[in-house]
Amino acid sequence: MELKQTIEKRTSIRNFTEESVPVNDLKELVRRAGLAPSVNNYQPWKFIAVTNKDVLSKMAIKVSEKIKELPENKSIASKNVKSQVEWFATFFENAPAVIAMVMEDYESVLEKGVQLSHEEINKLRNFPDMQSAGAAIQNMLLSAVDMGYGACWLSAPMMAKESLEKILAVENPYHLIAFVAVGKPSRQLEPKSKKPIDEIFKLIE
Numbered sequence: 247m248e249l250k251q252t253i254e255k256r257t258s259i260r261n262f263t264e265e266s267v268p269v270n271d272l273k274e275l276v277r278r279a280g281l282a283p284s285v286n287n288y289q290p291w292k293f294i295a296v297t298n299k300d301v302l303s304k305m306a307i308k309v310s311e312k313i314k315e316l317p318e319n320k321s322i323a324s325k326n327v328k329s330q331v332e333w334f335a336t337f338f339e340n341a342p343a344v345i346a347m348v349m350e351d352y353e354s355v356l357e358k359g360v361q362l363s364h365e366e367i368n369k370l371r372n373f374p375d376m377q378s379a380g381a382a383i384q385n386m387l388l389s390a391v392d393m394g395y396g397a398c399w400l401s402a403p404m405m406a407k408e409s410l411e412k413i414l415a416v417e418n419p420y421h422l423i424a425f426v427a428v429g430k431p432s433r434q435l436e437p438k439s440k441k442p443i444d445e446i447f448k449l450i451e
């Protein structure tokens with residue numbers, strides 16, 4: 247599919263058919279994610295694809311438990327908000343595949359020459375690790391569309407990061423960053439409306 251068309255067609259897909267995603271397609275999604283730019287070309291990522299229903303269900307249970315534990319404020323919407331968030335954080339359990347992105351801390355060139363901690367440099371550079379992660383995930387989302395799938399980026403499950411890392415056997419120096427749920431869309435959705443160009447563009451001549 248032409249890139250422009252792929253970009254324009256992409257929208258978050260959260261409902262999937264039962265059709266499984268072949269391993270080679272999962273690998274291809276990850277390969278394309280890995281082609282993204284990253285800080286100093288460090289490529290700090292690895293990807294764990296999960297198609298096992300029991301594992302996905304265990305993960306979703308941990309996320310639900312975590313959300314239920316969150317202290318509610320006094321608003322009358324509180325319970326509704328939590329159950330809404332719970333759905334957006336756990337729908338992945340019904341996806342044919344979920345790809346977890348894990349990353350290790352990158353060591354910037356600056357770290358070798360200045361007396362600042364990794365965290366301080368990362369903050370100074372405005373979190374290039376997370377910016378790199380975003381580029382890779384977007385590559386994956388666009389590739390999913392290009393390959394006839396639908397996908398959705400998820401950060402909400404990260405609320406249960408520690409438990410999920412245990413389930414997925416993520417070990418130091420790697421830590422969980424985000425998930426992408428992928429599968430065949432159960433129905434075609436129209437892309438969401440986005441801000442018009444004049445609202446988001448400014449030119450300094």
Ligand SMILES: Cc1cc2nc3c(=O)[nH]c(=O)nc-3n(C[C@H](O)[C@H](O)[C@H](O)COP(=O)(O)O)c2cc1C
Nearest residue numbers: 256257258260334335398399400401402403437438
């Ligand atoms: C960093 C990030 C985290 C997101 N986390 C979630 C999530 O946890 N659950 C979810 O259902 N959607 C999640 N989304 C998808 C957004 O809700 C979605 O991109 C947004 O509503 C715009 O819709 P569109 O993707 O169809 O254009 C996330 C998107 C981004 C970029």
